[in-house]
Amino acid sequence: MEGNPHSVLEGMIIAGKAVGASVGYIYVRTEYPLAVSNLKLAVKAAEEAGFLGKKIFGSDFDFEMRIMEGAGAFVCGEETALMASIEGKRGMPMPKPPFPAERGLFGKPTVINNVETFATVPVAMLMGVDVYAAKGTEKSSGTKTFALTGHVAHTGLIEVPFSTTLREIIVDIGGGVIDDDGVNRGADFKAVQIGGPSGGCLTQEHLDMSLDYDNLLKVGAMIGSGGLVVMNQQTCMIKIARFFMQFTQNESCGKCVVCREGTRQMLELLDDIIEGRATAETIELLEELAHVVKIGSLCGLGKTAPNPVLSTLKYFREEYDAHVFDKTCPTGQCEALSRYVIVPELCKSCSLCARACPVDAISGSKGVPYVIDQEICIRCGVCMDTCKFNAIVK
């Protein structure tokens, strides 16, 4: 939409011709001003060139393009919510049936597709459908655009044929996994979150799997939006699950009970885990709730919202167990579970840390190594920053 808006327009005009539609709507978030202005320019140019409007290319085919700016709600990507928003109503999904193809925008039959799909139409037609479909696999033919990001050397938008493996994407295209400090030291890949905030994660064992719809479904993930967030070994998977959960619960429209209440309660349970309050029941309840939100939600947002939790539970159970039962975070990312300890051999009893501690958790005296009272410690890390002898470790 920003770089080549005409590809989307062309795809929509072709689709309009194919189904006999005379009006097309592009729903674009108003927070993407570049996309909005470029689309508007493109529509104007297309109208002037006679690609849009009355009697296109002298034929009987009329096609008008309208650009509708959305106020920015994730759920308005759900087709029925999107159409409600265009109609000026609250962006809430409606039960299906009726499907948009039967009764869609303003009650009329509607073809609704993603930008990527429409943009691919002219390419596929130019190439010849057979040539295009020969790429990828039998059931997932053609190419897919991914937004590669996270702990990789090269981030950005990439287009690859379906069937490309994760390893090819991360190593060949992404230039390998990097550390938190941005350096590629090789072999510390941990996982990749695929399919956006409601996708799932893939791990070491999936590195050589061909990426296509069927394979991903089998392992509990999805192509979704085409997001690929690469994570290195220093990443806490529970915090990642919490991060995505926070997003989906913020973006839930609030219509159906399981999504509205369920995502919030999942977030609470994840917080309990991250902050050291969890018990065996917490993790049991989280699993049960994740299942209920998945099967019970009205629309795709809710049905897929538990994916980050379910897939991290599946592939990183031991990490959950460590948080819940051992009250430790293996990657040291969860502050509440980390313990600051003074190494007696290195402590010079200078008292700097004790004076810096905001809750007076550190005590000691001259000549004797200082100690941190773990009951009082709030894990703020000030002591570690203050120590001049690196005597405090996490």
Added chain:
Amino acid sequence: MKKAYITVDGIHVPIEGEKNLLEVIRKANIELPTFCYHSEISVYGACRMCMVDIEGRGLQPSCSTSAADGMVVKTNTKEIRNLRKMIVELMLAHHDQNCTTCPKSGECRLQEIAQQLGVSKVRFKQIHDFAPLDDSSDAIVRDPSKCVLCGDCVRVCNEIQSVGVLDFAQRGFSSTVVASFDKPFGTVECVNCGQCIKVCPVGALSPKSQIDGVWEAIHDPKKKVVVQIAPAVRVSLGEYFGYKPGAATSGQIITALRMLGFDQIYDTAFAADLTVLQEGDEFLERYLKGQNLPQFTSCCPAWVKFAEQYYPDMLPNLSTCKSPQQMFGSLCKDQLTKILDIEREDLVVVSIMPCTAKKYEAKRPEFFEGDNPDVDFVLTTKELSLMIKEQGIEFEKLEPGSYDMPFGFKTGAGVIFGNSGGVSEAVLRYAAAKLNHGKMLDVRELRGPESTRVAEISIGDVSLRLGIVSGLANARRLIDKVRSGEENFDLIEVMACCGGCINGGGQPTSSDQEHLSKRAKGLQDQDKMLQFHSSQENPYLQELMREDLTEEKAHELLHTFYQNRKRITLDDIMIRRPEQEAELSIKICLGTSCFLRGAQTLYSQLTDYITQNGLDEVTEISASFCNELCQKGPVVTINGKILEHCTFERAVQELKKVKSFAH
């Protein structure tokens, strides 16, 4: 054609045109739990409680799924049971669980379903972040801490009543139901009909209780407390004490009221008889003069407010008669004070109504004399049942009592006021006599369960066309036809609640058609059993008219006036005001009607024009807002000159006239 069947938990059930799977499943005698399904409003699909397992399709909500031949449905798998229980747990975790003090306790769907499903513990964190209780309305209390966000109130207000004063705001976990612009409920366009209360599965919406005030008055030895009972109450109050819908319990109600301590027990139907005479005369006069027709009835206060808000042009067509409740009130305060020789302040008039809008009506300023209202307290059917229970009265064991005279005497015509069509029928009976056409007892054409009915009635050589409509969305449709000239009537009876007062917002919550029909029949049976059937035959009324009510007095006591509530009377919205005194003043109406005619675009063009011509420093721009459909938009006022159907060119022309400036 072969009949289509589905299998529900092993039972074969035919599909017979039901709207959805849920309705078919009910025929297998399985009542699926739901919070958001009501057959009379649109399917919402949000509570997820009615999900069932369909072979080959997995879990689906039965409310939004069509039944198809051969479908095999399971309603009670392990997965479904877990799902339902967890949904209830999730709801309870975000719900004020102080059930004992909740007005809905005992009738609450959440309570009932939680019990039914055996939810014994809530494993989730309690999160209480609710907006405060809103008791700004005279009729309805909103308690967000009880709301389960099922949207039933939103849809009933919008779809059945076409008022649409409630909607969702915020999203996700912060979602709430709010009144328009999140303003206090008492200040918005709510017509107080209480249909939202009837569909609310929990205690988020409830009638505003006046029980305490009534006890206070009863216990005050200085006060004489008289009570009037509306027709619809007598065929529904029994439902709170184990009687079937429609069972008339007038006798027990009277005894109970005496035991509660009311001094005189009267019948609103007496005032209804009086309404018939007043409204009948008014109608015949208008009919003969051919003025202000169709005449609209005015006994439903929710309808009156609706008309004031949305059809101010029709207000001259409304009957000027007060409603029976208010006629009763003003009559009591005038007559009884003399008979009993007491001060107005010491006479307390209480009414028992099937209605929440009556609470609002009693508080309308025109029904006050100084600080003293004609009707002091309005109790709903439910509130009376609570008072009876509070005193420990075993209602079902009571010996029937009888009304006090004179205001306890009524004819059958006054009693059928509680049914949709009843007012029309009562007026016709009177009109028939007045036109010397003898007795007209049953006008069956006026009865029936349909929400909009048209009847053509001949009385001698007079032929009348009557419209009977209940439910305000239905009323809106009918009036729009009258306005456009598509339909023509002599008399239109409007009741805000579908079926009339028997389905009022203060009634027991069941509103299924079978219950309503029984209540309607209950009132018709009462009519049959009474001695007289036409209001003019009421001997006490005859005496009153003869002795006390001169025409002038009747007008003063029994008639009222209406006000246009359409225009928003707030100050204009100042958009831009220059520091120095403005030489140019532009005011543009951005109300709906003008907006639809391009006021917004015109506004942008004009502001751009002002800036481009360097006039920002000398121009003041303001916007007005109204929702009158004046058909004159866009309306722009430039230095006091009003330009209707204004275009950009015309506005510029005017601007140039006012001030010369370089283009």
